[in-house]
Amino acid sequence: TQLLEQSPQFLSIQEGENLTVYCNSSSVFSSLQWYRQEPGEGPVLLVTVVTGGEVKKLKRLTFQFGDARKDSSLHITAAQPGDTGLYLCAGAQGGSEKLVFGKGTKLTVNP
Amino acid sequence: GAGVSQSPSNKVTEKGKDVELRCDPISGHTALYWYRQSLGQGLEFLIYFQGNSAPDKSGLPSDRFSAERTGGSVSTLTIQRTQQEDSAVYLCASGLWGRGHAGANVLTFGAGSRLTVL
Numbered sequence A: 001t002q003l004l005e006q007s008p009q010f011l012s013i014q015e016g017e018n019l020t021v022y023c024n025s026s027s028v029f030s031s032l033q034w035y036r037q038e039p040g041e042g043p044v045l046l047v048t049v050v051t052g053g054e055v056k057k058l059k060r061l062t063f064q065f066g067d068a069r070k071d072s073s074l075h076i077t078a079a080q081p082g083d084t085g086l087y088l089c090a091g092a093q094g095g096s097e098k099l100v101f102g103k104g105t106k107l108t109v110n111p
Numbered sequence B: 001g002a003g004v005s006q007s008p009s010n011k012v013t014e015k016g017k018d019v020e021l022r023c024d025p026i027s028g029h030t031a032l033y034w035y036r037q038s039l040g041q042g043l044e045f046l047i048y049f050q051g052n053s054a055p056d057k058s059g060l061p062s063d064r065f066s067a068e069r070t071g072g073s074v075s076t077l078t079i080q081r082t083q084q085e086d087s088a089v090y091l092c093a094s095g096l097w098g099r100g101h102a103g104a105n106v107l108t109f110g111a112g113s114r115l116t117v118l
Helices: none
Strands: A005-007 A010-014 A019-024 A031-037 A044-049 A055-058 A061-065 A071-076 A085-092 A105-110 B005-007 B010-013 B019-024 B031-037 B043-050 B065-069 B075-079 B088-097 B105-109 B113-117
Touching: A005 A085, A010 A019, A019 A105, A031 A071, A044 A055, A044 A061, A044 B105, A071 A085, B005 B088, B010 B019, B019 B088, B019 B113, B031 B075, B031 B105, B043 B065, B043 B075, B075 B088
Parallel strands: A010 A105, B010 B113
Antiparallel strands: A005 A019, A019 A071, A031 A044, A031 A085, A055 A061, A061 A071, A085 A105, B005 B019, B019 B075, B031 B043, B031 B088, B065 B075, B088 B105, B088 B113
């Protein structure tokens, strides 16, 4: 059983389009993070959200943490080829420092 | 060093052999994690070290897998009697709990060690 479900699994779009990817769970998380991974490299942290309902913006990326702290979304505006990569969400529960990851969304932005 | 260093970057071994994978975390980071990533998949948690506390080994898939962290710094992941299903990229990450992000651990990952078992 996957604790964090990410959707869609694959997404291929044209440059300039908008997109949203989702990270859902039936469990509550004390914090949730989004990472981006390129081939041959380790994941790189994009953002951490800790408060239910929190919205964070990072240039063209908007991250939202659900009110109940069970889900999160990542919205990209006007996608660019440089946004191509594997987007992973990761969460920690309660006082635990164990970080669990979803399976990721593989995004391809075509020029 | 400035980042997390993992070695070897690539390892090809024969089924039944033992392998050791090394991780040099960022100096001063108290937390160290090992994850496994199969081709194109997400990260599977293996083990977590935090300071001098007992490690969380709940993700180790079998007793063929073990890890140690010496002196609170370098960590070694050992896989005994390797099997073909052990083939994957093994990622190490280090971090400081709560640094810059209240209530969360900020992790820096290495580039991984790609293991291929023939």
